[in-house]
Amino acid sequence: MESQQTxxxxxxxxxxxxxxxxxxxxxxxxxFWVFLGGECALFASLFAIYLTLHGQTLHGPTAKELxxxxxxxxxxxxxxxxxxxxxxxxxxxHRGNRRSLLxxxxxxxxxxxxxxxxxxxxxITYAHEGFGFSTSPFSCAFYALVGFHGGxxxxxxxxxxxxxxxxxxxxxxxxKAPKVFIASLxxxxxxxxxxxxxxxxxxMGIMGx
Amino acid sequence: xxxxxxxxxxRVQHEPSHGSxxxxxxxxxxxIVLTVVAFVLVGAGIAPAMVVPVILALAVIQVVxxxxxxxxxxxxGHSFPTLFITSGALFGLIFIVVMVLWP
Numbered sequence: 001m002e003s004q005q006t007x008x009x010x011x012x013x014x015x016x017x018x019x020x021x022x023x024x025x026x027x028x029x030x031x032f033w034v035f036l037g038g039e040c041a042l043f044a045s046l047f048a049i050y051l052t053l054h055g056q057t058l059h060g061p062t063a064k065e066l067x068x069x070x071x072x073x074x075x076x077x078x079x080x081x082x083x084x085x086x087x088x089x090x091x092x093x094h095r096g097n098r099r100s101l102l103x104x105x106x107x108x109x110x111x112x113x114x115x116x117x118x119x120x121x122x123x124i125t126y127a128h129e130g131f132g133f134s135t136s137p138f139s140c141a142f143y144a145l146v147g148f149h150g151g152x153x154x155x156x157x158x159x160x161x162x163x164x165x166x167x168x169x170x171x172x173x174x175x176k177a178p179k180v181f182i183a184s185l186x187x188x189x190x191x192x193x194x195x196x197x198x199x200x201x202x203x204m205g206i207m208g209x
Numbered sequence: 210x211x212x213x214x215x216x217x218x219x220r221v222q223h224e225p226s227h228g229s230x231x232x233x234x235x236x237x238x239x240x241i242v243l244t245v246v247a248f249v250l251v252g253a254g255i256a257p258a259m260v261v262p263v264i265l266a267l268a269v270i271q272v273v274x275x276x277x278x279x280x281x282x283x284x285x286g287h288s289f290p291t292l293f294i295t296s297g298a299l300f301g302l303i304f305i306v307v308m309v310l311w312p
Contacts, residue, residue, distance in 0.1 A: 033290035037297030044301025048308035073248055080244065084237040087279045091230055188279045192272050199268040203247060207257040 017094050018177040025178035032182040036189050043193050046145040047200060053137040054205070060135035063142075063205030066126060072202045075118040076194065079153070082111035083191040086184045093180055098172050101180070105164050108187065112157040119150050142201065149197055152190045159183050236278040243267045 020026045054063065089104030123143075133143045160183050163176075170176050247264040277283040282291055 030289060033293040037293040040294065040297030041300045041304065044298075044304045047301075048305045051305060051309050069248065069252060073244075076244055077241075080237070080240055083240075083275065083279055084233060087233050088230065091233070185280055188275055192275050195268050195271050195275070198244075199247060199264050203251045203264055204257075204261060206251055207260065209257045209261055 017090075017181065018096075018172065018174060019093075019181035020178070021174045022178075025174065025181075028178040028182055029185075032185055036185065039189060039193075043145075043149070043196075046141075046148060047196065050141040050145045050201065053141040054201075056137040058136040058138075060139055061126075061129055061131050062208075063138070063201075064208045066129065066131060067202050067206050068122070068125075069202075069206060071118060071122060072198055075115050075122075076198050078111045078115040078118065079191050079194050082108045082115070083188050085111065086187045090181060090184050093172055093177060096172055098167060101172065102164055102167060105160055105167075105180075109157050109160050109164070112153055112160075112187075116150065116153055116157070119146075119153075123147075146197060146201060149190065149193050152186075152193070156183070156187050156190055160187065233278060236274050240271050240274060243271045 018025075020029060057063075085104045085107040089101050089108060092098075092100035092104055131139050133140060163180055163183055166176060167180065172180075244267075247267045250260050250264060276294065281287065282294075
């Protein structure tokens with residue numbers, strides 16, 4: 001109820017949601033965008049390394065021999081859908097509907113886990129085909145980039161799960177809302193990175209570019 | 210004053226959030242279509258020299274959609290977030306161009 005009051009005062013400030021109803025919340029969101037700018041540079045470095053080294057396969061398998069288009073399509077579908085359920089969760093938060101928020105976040109976490117399961121299966125298959133981390137410069141750059149992204153997904157799953165536990169206890173408050181909001185920004189960003197990974201690594205890899 | 214604020218809040222909280230659910234679902238549908246087009250183009254076995262620029266463009270459109278709709282950059286008061294993320298992306302682009310073209 002207190003948060004409702006804070007929300008009223010904040011409607012014409014930065015944006016319309018409860019997450020920016022306090023100065024702390026606004027700073028958190030702004031600061032998180034700075035972090036995402038840094039993440040851009042970090043992932044771009046990994047992409048740059050991958051694009052430099054992906055032709056050097058030594059005696060190991062090439063991208064064309066390894067990648068499985070339907071499996072990557074499935075992983076993409078999971079992650080893309082989880083991005084939608086994430087934003088629908090934020091929508092529920094803006095409406096003050098905790099049950100709906102928890103439900104959407106739950107679906108988001110499950111889809112994130114499904115994505116991770118596909119990735120684990122994929123990496124195990126590659127390992128059986130003799131494609132380990134130190135097989136070739138290509139494999140090293142591939143696992144560094146795709147594995148680092150997968151690590152981000154795993155972290156996001158843990159982050160959103162713990163937020164759900166807090167939301168169950170505390171409800172949608174002016175203190176909790178910015179945390180949920182930046183977790184959703186993070187989740188969308190992870191999906192943004194995946195769009196470039198499936199395009200540059202997998203689709204271009206399958207074409208042998 | 211407080212009455213007016215409450216009204217604003219009601220309008221803000223109820224009407225646009227239902228409208229934006231529809232917008233989000235439309236964005237999502239566009240993203241799915243862009244993804245499917247990219248996968249089909251690659252699966253069709255057309256010359257890579259023609260496909261690569263197209264799928265890269267599709268990826269950029271999809272990412273812009275994520276940023277503007279799902280990450281709310283289109284909303285009011287988002288000039289600093291836009292500045293930060295575009296600077297990050299610009300630096301990233303420079304890294305990639307430099308690393309790939311250096312030798």
